[in-house]
Amino acid sequence: MANDESWFGKFVNELHEKPWFKCAGAWTLVPIWARLTPVKPLPGGVRPSIQPGDNLQSMMNLIMPLKTENRSPIGRAAAALAIAKNRDQIFAGLDNVGTVHFARFVIVNDNICMFSVYDGDFTNYIRDFIATIGSAFNDVVKLVEGGDAVTPCEENVEAFIQWIHEHDLYQVPDTPTDFLRDQEYLEGDKAVSPVNDDLTLLPRKLVLQLRANKNVSLGSGYRAYPGYSVAQVRKQLQLGW
Amino acid sequence: MVDKSTAKRLVDEMISNLPKHNRQQRPVHTIGVGVDAYFTASDVARKFCIAEHFSGERICAKVRFSNASGGPEQHDGWNDVRGMATRFLLPSGAATDLIATTLREFFARNVEDFFEFTKLDKHKPYRRESPWRKILDMLQLKIPRRDPYPGEETNASAGILNYANRHRFAQLGVAEFKKIGAPVSYARAAYHAIHTFIVEGENEVRRPVRFSWQPVAGVGNTNPDAPPVDDYLRQELEGRLQRWPARFVLMMTIGEAGDAIDDPTRPWPARRVRIVMGTLTLTGVPEDQATAGEQISFNPLRLVRGIEPSADPILHARRDAYEVSREMRGGTACPFSHRSCADGE
Ligand code: HEM
Numbered sequence: 001m002a003n004d005e006s007w008f009g010k011f012v013n014e015l016h017e018k019p020w021f022k023c024a025g026a027w028t029l030v031p032i033w034a035r036l037t038p039v040k041p042l043p044g045g046v047r048p049s050i051q052p053g054d055n056l057q058s059m060m061n062l063i064m065p066l067k068t069e070n071r072s073p074i075g076r077a078a079a080a081l082a083i084a085k086n087r088d089q090i091f092a093g094l095d096n097v098g099t100v101h102f103a104r105f106v107i108v109n110d111n112i113c114m115f116s117v118y119d120g121d122f123t124n125y126i127r128d129f130i131a132t133i134g135s136a137f138n139d140v141v142k143l144v145e146g147g148d149a150v151t152p153c154e155e156n157v158e159a160f161i162q163w164i165h166e167h168d169l170y171q172v173p174d175t176p177t178d179f180l181r182d183q184e185y186l187e188g189d190k191a192v193s194p195v196n197d198d199l200t201l202l203p204r205k206l207v208l209q210l211r212a213n214k215n216v217s218l219g220s221g222y223r224a225y226p227g228y229s230v231a232q233v234r235k236q237l238q239l240g241w
Numbered sequence: 242m243v244d245k246s247t248a249k250r251l252v253d254e255m256i257s258n259l260p261k262h263n264r265q266q267r268p269v270h271t272i273g274v275g276v277d278a279y280f281t282a283s284d285v286a287r288k289f290c291i292a293e294h295f296s297g298e299r300i301c302a303k304v305r306f307s308n309a310s311g312g313p314e315q316h317d318g319w320n321d322v323r324g325m326a327t328r329f330l331l332p333s334g335a336a337t338d339l340i341a342t343t344l345r346e347f348f349a350r351n352v353e354d355f356f357e358f359t360k361l362d363k364h365k366p367y368r369r370e371s372p373w374r375k376i377l378d379m380l381q382l383k384i385p386r387r388d389p390y391p392g393e394e395t396n397a398s399a400g401i402l403n404y405a406n407r408h409r410f411a412q413l414g415v416a417e418f419k420k421i422g423a424p425v426s427y428a429r430a431a432y433h434a435i436h437t438f439i440v441e442g443e444n445e446v447r448r449p450v451r452f453s454w455q456p457v458a459g460v461g462n463t464n465p466d467a468p469p470v471d472d473y474l475r476q477e478l479e480g481r482l483q484r485w486p487a488r489f490v491l492m493m494t495i496g497e498a499g500d501a502i503d504d505p506t507r508p509w510p511a512r513r514v515r516i517v518m519g520t521l522t523l524t525g526v527p528e529d530q531a532t533a534g535e536q537i538s539f540n541p542l543r544l545v546r547g548i549e550p551s552a553d554p555i556l557h558a559r560r561d562a563y564e565v566s567r568e569m570r571g572g573t574a575c576p577f578s579h580r581s582c583a584d585g586e
Contacts, residue, residue, distance in 0.1 A: 193408040
């Protein structure tokens with residue numbers, strides 16, 4: 001910033017932008033720190049809360065890696081077909097369940113992903129879906145790693161819900177300190193004051209968590225009409241139910 | 242509420258932490274600019290709050306934007322919180338203030354915390370870290386400390402960090418402060434009133450709420466890696482308002498049972514219902530800045546029927562602290578019936 005710095009000072013200030021420095025950091029420093037200060041992966045899905053607003057418009061971000069034999073254009077086409085042929089089922093399920101704002105299926109690399117926004121309790125949401133579109137789920141999940149153990153989902157309801165939960169991404173909180181609190185909570189540390197923290201370690205903690213949890217959802221989501229359920233929106237728009 | 246002597250101590254502590262202070266100026270938010278404005282409530286505002294300025298009538302307003310640091314030196318381009326204090330001049334002759342900053346949360350829960358904070362918030366010499374120290378930081382996957390700005394010889398960042406390391410409730414405010422930056426314009430920042438207020442709506446329904454101003458021009462900061470400019474915010478605003486008025490939307494977030502009502506260090510989840518309460522239009526920067534910017538004095542507890550304070554101890558402590566500060570600097574006492582809109586109304 002001040003321009004009275006030496007060439008070495010300038011070089012060091014710009015280091016973090018150099019590709020070779022980033023690679024060296026990722027290959028050497030990150031694994032070293034991960035060994036020295038191991039980090040547990042934070043669990044996925046929404047945090048339990050009894051407040052009504054926290055139980056509306058919740059996000060589910062499922063990332064399901066395709067089985068090795070399906071990691072090809074043919075396997076991805078099979079996944080696309082599994083969704084396409086169940087279109088009517090999915091729409092009927094959506095209208096019957098009545099708590100889903102949006103649901104999307106996306107193929108990213110060799111993962112089939114389901115992103116949805118729903119109201120109410122997560123387990124009830126999945127339970128309702130199993131009841132109404134279980135067979136569509138089965139068609140998709142059987143293409144996915146570990147899917148055989150939980151299909152048919154109608155016969156493995158609890159295991160299926162658990163499996164879905166495990167594939168739901170960690171939702172990095174909106175504030176850096178809630179992220180720190182999540183980690184402390186996992187370690188059973190609930191202190192407020194006085195403590196002996198080092199806030200300058202925040203970047204390292206984030207890096208190590210993103211090593212443990214490669215895919216995450218960023219923030220609690222940005223909502224245009226927070227605090228309203230599908231039912232309220234439909235009622236207000238006079239769309240029936 | 243705190244007694245007068247505590248209020249005086251609060252202001253004295255703030256002053257004693259300043260490297261330089263001019264007794265005719267505010268001890269914090271010293272550099273600022275007064276602006277003429279008017280406010281128009283949204284169609285739904287009255288349903289949620291019966292206060293006079295939400296009736297839908299056009300309301301004259303006086304706004305003062307500021308840099309939060311205390312002291313007579315102006316450094317618009319430095320990392321700093323910005324203030325936006327608004328006075329609504331009501332048709333009945335009363336007035337009400339809404340004071341907001343670009344920080345979303347405060348770093349103290351109560352007066353005791355604040356006093357402890359002021360003990361650590363001392364200016365210390367601030368030098369550039371050696372390149373070797375920076376390399377050591379990077380090896381630990383830490384971000385090296387930023388270099389001092391040109392002319393920056395002291396700052397309080399070490400003490401503030403020390404305080405946050407000891408108190409988790411302060412960490413959010415401090416973490417946000419550290420990366421808050423400098424806005425490209427006072428009209429391009431979002432400002433938050435931080436505290437919870439209790440508003441009364443139709444049918445005497447009372448709700449806990451928090452207010453924020455969102456800039457219609459969008460939020461924009463300067464490049465933190467470029468050399469900072471010391472004096473641009475006032476000129477930028479004058480130029481902008483000569484071309485076209487600038488607008489802010491007043492958003493009101495409704496709290497739920499279990500949300501922090503009396504604690505300004507704790508944010509509310511982004512999932513709470515937000516209501517558009519109205520639009521503030523900035524019309525011009527008056528020539529007479531002695532009146533519009535320097536003499537005027539705001540108070541977060543200058544409220545009218547329909548808006549009450551929560552029990553937040555910081556909010557209550559501010560009432561007398563602002564009054565003491567106003568008296569000390571010879572500011573104008575509440576001009577209840579002072580009214581003059583820039584557009585000649
Ligand atoms: C115990 C906590 C606080 C104390 C002791 C305090 C004290 C003060 C004082 C003495 C002034 C100068 C008043 C004057 O001379 O007119 C001031 C100005 C200001 N404060 Fe605070 N303050 C506190 C918390 C806050 C909070 C939480 C906010 C955020 C909403 C805030 C925002 C502002 C702003 C925007 C101004 C400038 C107002 C103007 O333009 O005249 N302060 N504060």
